[in-house]
Amino acid sequence: MNKIFALAGVVIKELYRRKDFYVLFVLTALLTLAAGAVNFFHDDKIVRYVKDICLLLIWVSALVISVVTTARQIPAEREARTIFPLLAKPVSRWHVIVGKFLGCWLATGVALVVFYFFFAAITGSKEQIWPWGAYLEAVWMHWVMLAIVIAMVLLGSIYFAAPSSTSTITIIVVGGVLLLGTHLNTIALQQPQPMQSILATVYFLMPHLEWYDLRDFVVYDMGLVPVRAVALATLYGAVWTAIFLLLAWFGFRRKSLNT
Amino acid sequence: MNFSPLSLLVVLLALAFTLATNLMPTAGNWSQRAKSDNLFGMVFGDGRKLFANHFFTMADVYFHSGYYPSVFDQKSGEEKEIISASHGRKETEEDEKNEDFLGRPKDWIDAFGRNFRITRHTHLENHNEREILPWLRLAADLDPNKIETYTVGAFFLREHLGRADQAEAFLREGLRNNPDSAEILFELGRVYHESNHNLDRARNVWQLGVKKFLLRAPDQQKEDKLLFEELVANLGRLEDEAGNYPAAINWLRAAQKVSPAPDALQRQIDDIQKKAGAQVPATPAKLY
Amino acid sequence: MTAILRTEKLRVEYRSREMRQQTKVALAGLDLEVGAGEVFGFLGPNGAGKTTTMNILLGFVPLTSGSASLFGIDVRQPIARQRIGYLPELTYYYKFLTAEELLRFYAKIFGLARHEADQRIAELLKLVELEHAAKRPIKSYSKGMQQRVGLAQSLINNPDLLILDEPTSGLDPLGRMKVREIIQRLKEQGKTVFFSSHELGEVETVCDRVAIVHQGELKAVGTVAEITAGHENLEKAFLKIVGVQNSPLP
Numbered sequence: 113m114n115k116i117f118a119l120a121g122v123v124i125k126e127l128y129r130r131k132d133f134y135v136l137f138v139l140t141a142l143l144t145l146a147a148g149a150v151n152f153f154h155d156d157k158i159v160r161y162v163k164d165i166c167l168l169l170i171w172v173s174a175l176v177i178s179v180v181t182t183a184r185q186i187p188a189e190r191e192a193r194t195i196f197p198l199l200a201k202p203v204s205r206w207h208v209i210v211g212k213f214l215g216c217w218l219a220t221g222v223a224l225v226v227f228y229f230f231f232a233a234i235t236g237s238k239e240q241i242w243p244w245g246a247y248l249e250a251v252w253m254h255w256v257m258l259a260i261v262i263a264m265v266l267l268g269s270i271y272f273a274a275p276s277s278t279s280t281i282t283i284i285v286v287g288g289v290l291l292l293g294t295h296l297n298t299i300a301l302q303q304p305q306p307m308q309s310i311l312a313t314v315y316f317l318m319p320h321l322e323w324y325d326l327r328d329f330v331v332y333d334m335g336l337v338p339v340r341a342v343a344l345a346t347l348y349g350a351v352w353t354a355i356f357l358l359l360a361w362f363g364f365r366r367k368s369l370n371t
Numbered sequence: 372m373n374f375s376p377l378s379l380l381v382v383l384l385a386l387a388f389t390l391a392t393n394l395m396p397t398a399g400n401w402s403q404r405a406k407s408d409n410l411f412g413m414v415f416g417d418g419r420k421l422f423a424n425h426f427f428t429m430a431d432v433y434f435h436s437g438y439y440p441s442v443f444d445q446k447s448g449e450e451k452e453i454i455s456a457s458h459g460r461k462e463t464e465e466d467e468k469n470e471d472f473l474g475r476p477k478d479w480i481d482a483f484g485r486n487f488r489i490t491r492h493t494h495l496e497n498h499n500e501r502e503i504l505p506w507l508r509l510a511a512d513l514d515p516n517k518i519e520t521y522t523v524g525a526f527f528l529r530e531h532l533g534r535a536d537q538a539e540a541f542l543r544e545g546l547r548n549n550p551d552s553a554e555i556l557f558e559l560g561r562v563y564h565e566s567n568h569n570l571d572r573a574r575n576v577w578q579l580g581v582k583k584f585l586l587r588a589p590d591q592q593k594e595d596k597l598l599f600e601e602l603v604a605n606l607g608r609l610e611d612e613a614g615n616y617p618a619a620i621n622w623l624r625a626a627q628k629v630s631p632a633p634d635a636l637q638r639q640i641d642d643i644q645k646k647a648g649a650q651v652p653a654t655p656a657k658l659y
Numbered sequence: 660m661t662a663i664l665r666t667e668k669l670r671v672e673y674r675s676r677e678m679r680q681q682t683k684v685a686l687a688g689l690d691l692e693v694g695a696g697e698v699f700g701f702l703g704p705n706g707a708g709k710t711t712t713m714n715i716l717l718g719f720v721p722l723t724s725g726s727a728s729l730f731g732i733d734v735r736q737p738i739a740r741q742r743i744g745y746l747p748e749l750t751y752y753y754k755f756l757t758a759e760e761l762l763r764f765y766a767k768i769f770g771l772a773r774h775e776a777d778q779r780i781a782e783l784l785k786l787v788e789l790e791h792a793a794k795r796p797i798k799s800y801s802k803g804m805q806q807r808v809g810l811a812q813s814l815i816n817n818p819d820l821l822i823l824d825e826p827t828s829g830l831d832p833l834g835r836m837k838v839r840e841i842i843q844r845l846k847e848q849g850k851t852v853f854f855s856s857h858e859l860g861e862v863e864t865v866c867d868r869v870a871i872v873h874q875g876e877l878k879a880v881g882t883v884a885e886i887t888a889g890h891e892n893l894e895k896a897f898l899k900i901v902g903v904q905n906s907p908l909p
Contacts, residue, residue, distance in 0.1 A: 118767035122753060129755045152505045153528060153537045157498075160433060161505040193751035197812060200717045200745035200822070201768045204737040253487075294484055295443035297477055320480060323487045332436035334489055341486035368673065369719040 115203055116211040123215025124222070127181055133223055136173040140227065143169055144234055159238040160331050166234060167327045170227045171254070178220040178258045179282050182265040183275035185212045186364070190273075195369060205365045209266060209357055216262045221255050245336050250326040253342065256349035257324030261286055263356030264319075270363040286321060293322035319352040423514030430506040430523070437489035440472040500531040511545070521545030522558045535566035553587075553595075556580030557602050564605070570613050577606045596629040604636065611639075616647030663820055663851055664693035664716065668725035671711050671875075685711040687875040688725065693853055693868075695819075698846050700866035700883075701855040704901055708875040709855045713824055717745055729820065741769070744818035746809050748825040754798035758789050758808045761797065762815055769816040783811040786841070803834050810841065821845060823854035827861060839865055863893045873901045 127133055144166040152158055186208075189195040198208065228251050236242045261282065268278035292299065296318075300311035323345050326337060374382070432439040473490060476482035495502060507524040510517060521542055528538035542559045549555060557580050564573035580602050584592065592599065607622035623640050627633040669689040672682050686708045693699045703709045714720045715727050716734055732739035752761055759780060766776035784790045787807035792800065797808060806829070813821060826842075827835040835858075842852055842865050856862050862869060863883055870880040878900045879886055883893060890896035 114770050115768050118764055121767075122756070122764055125760070126753070126755055150505070152508045153501075153534065153541070155501050155504065155532075155534075155537075158501050158505055160502040192754075193747070193749070194753055196717070196719065196747050196751055197745060197765075197809070198768075199719060200740060200743070200747075201765060201816075202737045202739075202741040203768055207737075294481070294488075295441060297481065298443045316478075316480065320484060323484050326487060328437035328489050329487075332433075332489065334436060334491075337486055341483070344483070345487070366721060368721065369714075 115207045116214055119203075119208065119211025120215035120218055123181070123185065123212060124219045127177075127219040127223075132180060133177055136177060137223075137226065137230075140166070140169040140173050141230060144230075148234060148238070157238075159235060162238065163231070163235050163331045164327070166231050167330065170224075170231060171325075171327070174220060174224055174227065174254065174258060175261065175283065175286060177223050178216060178262050179265050179279050179286075180275070181219060182212070182216040182262045183269050183278040183282070185216065186266070186269045187273055187275050187278075190369065199369070205367075206361050209361050209364060213259075213263055213266055213353075213357055216266075217255075217259050220258050220262065224251055224255055224258070243330075243333065246326075246330050246333075249337055249342055250330050253324040253326050253337075253345065256346050257321050259353045260319050260321060260349050260356065263353040263360070267356045267360040267363070270360050270367070289318060289321045290325065293318065293320050320348075324349070419513040420517075423510045423517055423520070426506045426510040426513065427517065427520055427523075430503040430510070433503045433506065434495050434500070436491075436493050436495065438492050444472040496531075498532055500527045503527060511541075515545075515548035518545065518549055518552050518554050521549075522554050525558045525562065529562055529566050535562050538562050538566070551583050551586070553580040553584040553598060553602065556583060557598065557605070560602075560605065564609060570609055574606065574609055574613075577602055577609070581606070597631075600626045600629045604630070607639070611643050616643050619643050620647070661695045662692040663695050663730050664691070664699075664728075664853055665731075666691045666712070666715070666725065666727045669712070669715065669722060669727055670724045671708075671715060671720065672723045673720075684875050686715075689872065689875070689877055691870060691877065691880070693820075693851060695851055696846070696849045697867045698842060698852045698865055699854070700862040700869040701853060701872070702857075702859070702862060702869060702897060703855075703872040707872045707901075709872060710824070711875075712872070713822060713855065716822060742816070742819045744813035744816065744821045746813040746821070746823045746826055748828050752797050752805065752808060752812070755796060757794050757796055758784065758800075758811070759793040761808060762811060765812050765815045771816070779815060779817070783814055786814070787811045787837075803830060806830060806834065807837075810838065818850065820851045820853065823852065825856055826854055827856065827858055835861070859892075859894045859897055863887075869893070871897060871900050 144162065147165045148162045186195075189198070189208075195208075199205070228247060232242055232244075232247055264285070265278055265282045268282055269275065272278045272281070296311055296315040300308050300315060303311060328334065329337060428439075471492070473485070476485065504524065504527070507520050507527075511520045511524070514520070521544070525538035525542045525545075528534040528541065539559065539562045542555050542562065545555045546552065546559065556576050560573045560577040560580065563569045563576060567573075581599070584595070584599050584602065587595070603622045604626035607619045607626060610616070610619035610622060620640050620643050623636050623643070627636045627640075630636055666689050669686050669691075670684070671686040672684050674682055689708065689712060691712070701709055701712070711720065715722050716729065718734055718737070718740065721735075727734045729739040730742055734740075753764075756764065762780045762783060763776060766779060771779060781790075784793050787810055789804060789807055789811065792804060797805060800808065810826075813823075821842075823842075826838050830838065839861065842854075845852055846865075866883055868880065868882050869886050871878045871886070879896075886900075887893050887896045890899065
């Protein structure tokens with residue numbers, strides 16, 4: 113585990129030494145503060161739209177941070193050739209995959225905590241309430257979803273040399289799943305064969321990332337999601353993460369790396 | 372020809388300036404967007420109406436705290452909700468049943484996924500209705516000609532939040548953008564009548580509303596007959612309140628002609644007739 | 660002599676895009692043995708198979724047939740690299756880290772305890788004369804400084820076998836002298852050094868034994884004296900072995 117944590121540590125250092133996170137945080141903060149400063153009908157108790165906008169920005173920022181950070185990990189190691197001194201140590205390619213995953217996931221987790229604290233501060237200052245339980249569930253589920261996304265991006269980065277290709281494809285896939293995940297079965301039923309069967313198969317085989325979006329529960333103060341459901345969703349997320357990491361390793365373990 | 376880079380740059384700048392001065396007078400006609408007098412119009416052009424519709428729907432989504440059908444869940448003829456609410460109609464049990472758009476879970480993914488969706492049909496209450504206002508404000512800014520935005524916004528401001536002053540201001544803004552809107556005039560009349568208890572101003576506004584309504588094409592009048600009914604029925608009740616019984620009966624009889632429930636109006640007319648005695652003319656007067 | 664680096668009938672083939680996916684043989688049954696405490700020079704013209712051999716030993720590319728082992732462990736096992744240090748030809752390090760952070764990262768990889776790592780990092784920074792720049796990001800280093808960081812990282816685990824790929828390439832004379840000194844010191848400590856180089860003069864001065872590969876095959880192996888027997892110097896011997904009778908240069 114030491115090797116994996118050492119690798120993860122480098123990824124985390126890289127994230128906080130780059131400007132991406134700071135730029136996105138400042139952008140999110142500025143847009144949220146600007147939205148919060150607008151006065152609608154001289155009513156200063158209106159808050160849900162601020163929560164909604166802030167959470168949307170957090171979701172977009174977290175997705176961008178996780179995808180962009182992860183997509184460049186292995187291609188950058190290969191391009192900058194840092195992979196060679198690394199693999200010349202007693203480090204297996206599985207260690208590299210898991211270490212990179214863990215680093216990106218932990219780094220994204222740190223970013224999420226910062227973002228959600230900002231969210232809690234802004235909305236709490238307006239509402240004077242802090243439903244920590246709901247926030248905790250929302251952050252946790254968001255983080256679990258990002259684990260799947262990060263593993264997916266790592267898999268993509270093994271096959272696509274350019275980080276931009278991996279990032280674009282993943283963002284489209286994740287966006288598609290978040291928007292259509294729930295409805296794909298309904299859409300399938302409206303299609304002729306063989307499209308119906310194809311879409312139904314995709315519906316059952318794809319990772320249902322939309323489950324992890326608890327923004328509505330936070331925005332509308334709808335209380336907590338049952339803990340059992342959160343636990344099962346976490347397990348489901350862990351299984352998908354493991355699947356993507358294994359596929360990434362299958363691709364990476366036999367890859368020739370010529371100096 | 373031997374140009375130095377600097378002289379070439381000067382020539383290009385001069386050319387750009389000359390073209391700009393020549394094209395400027397005609398360029399204004401190339402796009403309606405450039406003529407728009409507000410920022411949204413400039414940025415989005417006609418596309419702003421799409422955003423306005425989206426934000427108007429967002430208000431409805433907020434009103435239901437996220438329990439709202441997506442485009443995939445919607446059945447035809449299911450748009451209403453806020454609009455019916457704006458007319459003061461309570462949702463019936465049938466409406467509630469229609470709102471169960473989720474139905475039975477289709478499979479385990481759908482069933483499990485419902486843990487993470489809002490699955491309870493609720494409406495905002497206890498002044499939380501204010502949360503829909505930002506979306507209505509944005510919808511009005513994006514599409515100043517969308518009448519429902521003003522009427523719905525004013526309804527919630529007045530009826531649920533007790534902000535008659537803001538409701539009036541919002542409706543006045545709507546009226547400036549849509550001077551012929553009988554709907555806005557109707558809602559404005561309600562502000563004066565129900566909140567400010569100013570019968571004269573309410574009467575004037577509603578009467579203007581009736582006039583504007585009667586200027587509509589016959590087909591349009593037929594389509595919007597419920598608005599007409601609401602206008603004249605409210606005028607009838609206002610005149611009853613003011614003690615002008617003949618006028619009250621006259622308005623209510625006009626309402627009867629288009630009302631889906633003429634009997635209820637007849638009962639109101641009978642009551643007024645009892646109060647008025649001989650004052651009531653046998654035949655109704657012409658409206659205008 | 661105990662062999663700590665061994666290849667047997669090592670064969671590597673790959674499909675080359677330039678050759679329209681035809682199979683190219685990079686190594687054709689290479690047999691090599693390096694004993695403990697030796698300084699072993701691995702020579703050959705460009706494309707001879709030196710880099711491929713190193714890539715196999717370090718697990719970067721898979722072998723087609725034959726075997727390769729370090730300390731008796733198959734090179735495909737990461738643990739085979741527990742006791743080696745590797746210095747690549749060019750500097751390939753995380754430039755956003757400082758030299759100290761980079762060394763600490765590699766120390767963690769080798770599972771060094773914190774106090775042991777602290778001590779080792781201090782020693783190595785002193786050895787490569789980078790104490791003053793230890794807390795500066797590597798991206799701010801000159802090329803020579805980066806190469807010294809590379810040398811330090813290759814020694815972090817106090818390796819028994821050091822694999823150096825063109826260790827003096829691109830260094831100024833002072834830098835080269837420093838590297839030679841370090842190789843000499845490691846030899847005195849009983850360490851094994853396996854290195855490739857085009858600097859035949861350098862090889863001649865520091866190596867106990869030399870191997871010359873050409874077109875994926877081992878052409879000669881022996882002590883410097885054995886290889887140069889009957890030749891003016893190692894360069895002349897090398898040129899003869901690889902089939903160039905007369906140096907193109909005067």
